[in-house]
């Protein structure tokens with residue numbers, strides 16, 4: 731029988747895939763994330779908040795695209811500061827920015843392969859991984875189409891494919907459902923639930939219903955801080971009949987923001 735080492739039998743002290751304390755991140759000169767405490771495990775976390783709340787800026791910091799201006803940030807067990815070698819963390823990350831660049835003459839398959847190469851995936855694994863990612867976003871039929879010929883929704887799906895090609899432990903999706911048609915949005919919800927069984931997925935959106943349908947955890951940000959983190963059921967329970975919104979979740983969202991603004 732193999733003897734287990736102490737490290738293997740010790741309880742995991744840091745089960746968090748993302749952990750921040752007092753995180754501050756600048757967007758230009760503006761402190762767009764201002765003292766944010768956050769702890770995320772495996773699962774699908776929906777990030778809500780009004781325009782300008784700091785969602786994109788937070789995503790960019792978690793994707794290691796911008797350096798924090800203060801506080802602490804730990805990603806996949808690695809404390810991120812100015813001296814950290816980020817290559818190991820980045821190999822475990824997937825990120826779909828709101829806008830992403832690509833060579834327009836690349837085919838969809840070439841685009842996702844190129845991103846797999848940038849993520850330093852082992853060469854022998856790339857072909858199958860790219861095919862699987864394209865299948866999962868429903869783009870296998872467009873694999874040989876040039877990027878410049880895709881519709882807005884297809885482009886978004888190509889963006890999601892590049893984000894998931896390396897089976898990331900931490901997946902960051904900034905408004906992934908923009909441009910998707912209703913059928914694709916339903917498929918995407920299913921994909922999210924599937925991804926969240928093994929990965930920590932943070933997905934920002936203005937579609938409160940997507941969060942209720944696909945997320946295990948809801949986060950609400952405003953003015954650079956976290957106002958609320960709980961279950962979709964709890965979000966829905968926060969709303970009253972007088973709160974604006976077409977559904978219990980939208981009314982819960984409005985109620986939480988109203989309450990915060992009246993206390994500020």
Ligand SMILES: Nc1ncnc2c1ncn2[C@@H]1O[C@H](COP(=O)(O)OP(=O)(O)OP(=O)(O)O)[C@@H](O)[C@H]1O
Pocket residue numbers: 757758759760761762779780781782783784785786787788
């Ligand atoms: N380059 C910049 N220079 C100055 N201020 C910026 C810059 N980028 C963002 N901001 C400001 O930072 C704040 C947070 O912006 P951010 O894009 O992170 O918000 P958001 O929650 O993603 O908004 P949205 O829902 O509109 O996408 C906003 O007040 C925005 O005006």
